[in-house]
Amino acid sequence: MAVSGSQRGPRERMVFSAAQLIRRQGVGATGMRDVAVHAGAPRGSLQHYFPGGKEQLVNEAVAWAGRYAGRRVARFMAGMPEPTPGGLFAAMVRQWTDEYETDGLLAGCPVAAATVDCAHETESTREAAAGAFATWTVPVAAALTDMGVPADRAEPLATLMISTLEGALLIARAEHDTRALTTVARELAPMLDAAATGAPRS
Secondary structure: OOOOOOOOOHHHHHHHHHHHHHHHHOOOOOOHHHHHHHHOOOOHHHHHHOOOHHHHHHHHHHHHHHHHHHHHHHHHHHOOOOOOHHHHHHHHHHHHHHHHHHHOOOOOOHHHHHHHHHOOOOHHHHHHHHHHHHHHHHHHHHHHHHOOOOHHHHHHHHHHHHHHHHHHHHHHHHHOOOHHHHHHHHHHHHHHHHOOOOOOOO
16 A cells, blocks of 8 residues: 555645554554654644544544555456456555565555554444445455356455455564465465356456
């Protein structure tokens, strides 16, 4: 999710910056001042745009992350000459391994970070995280259906793909190595491809 925020307005830059900081250091270590500095915005504008304070900003950053991940699915599909479920999962994983190769570090997923940090104590953030995961799951499931996966298996497999990716990312961050990510991409692909038993939708 390391994307440029340079073309965004001040409010959008702050949401983007919050997502980037949360994925790197978690919700607790991300302060409003940090977000303003990262976004290049006056600190006073935070109260203007986010009268609900940090909770509102975190929730909007989480929702943004879910939409971003969901939109990436179409890009991954378009980038494959012959789309397959395993190829889609490999592309989902590759965005993280590419980041490691480029930056030498792995930041996490802001949705997962907010879930771990806040879901037990802040109901609105738990709901935002659940909504973000759903926003991500829907296009993955639709892509699987388009590739011939039966409709009744598409959503469960989309959930499996996302939860496997999140778990592998956690291990990769702990190990400071992409081993877990490359492993799940390799091992899960045959099962995903085997699920595409029907003819792709036109």
